[in-house]
Amino acid sequence: MSRKVFTAGEVLAAADVNSFLMDQTVMSFAGTAARGSAIGTAVEGMVTYLEDIDDLRIYNGSSWVSPYGMTLLADTTFTSQNSVSFNNVFSAAYRNYKVIYDLTGGGGRSNIRLRAAGSDDTGSNYVSSRISAFSTNLSSAGSVSAQTSFIDVAERGDSGQGFGEITIYSPFVNTNTAINFTSLFRYAAEGQYIRIGTGQNTVTTSFDGFTFFAQFPPITGNIKVYGLRG
């Protein structure tokens, strides 16, 4: 997109109005579908406002991206489920992702698996380690051999709630995907826990999603996924 300086008396061509004025304003649409119908082929530098999510998006030449460093991509509240899967949440628009969850029902721990084209990677491709601490106790766990998921990424405890975050590095890129996580929960008999951990998927698949699943289902709660720019 370029800028034009009009001179006095110059004929104002429709094409100039469209390209230098209309396409360079902040265009407001009901959602992505309406935007796609109206614009057709986007041009790098276009700015739109999406009314359904009350947010701005900029076209970078290949996709519509947020102007902010951290963009909410998915926000899902669920009740009594065995698993919660996200499809098409990872893309070329963001390299790294942040998952923030809170669990309000169900018990035990939860794992995650990476996912491509609607299917989980269930192979023995996940290596992870974790450290857990409560009160004056500290312990570590993990496995040198690969497992079929990232284990114990989340836990609820018996207090009624468990909170945490997971950072997922480069899932969409054809390289090993890594994660780190922090899980916060409480048991009446042991007090407040913190579990931190890290993991890596040993294959170089481009993943477009993930599944969060309970070891002792069902689970209830909310999961938000953010894309991280830069």
Place this chain on the structure above:
Amino acid sequence: MAEKITGIVFDVATGQTIERELSQAEIADVQLAKQEAEQRKLAELAKKDARESALAKLAALGLTEEEIAAL
């Protein structure tokens, strides 16, 4: 009537959330994950018991709490 075992799939591209019944393979996978979790829990409890036993033996030898903590 058997209880339905479900999971949800949220597609960011379409904005749609679908609740679906898990396949037999997925149910078997959940059961396996549960068994593995129980085994890990037992191993953690055994490790915790061994630690408490070791601490008790150190205390019986006359070490103070500060000395044990310093090890």
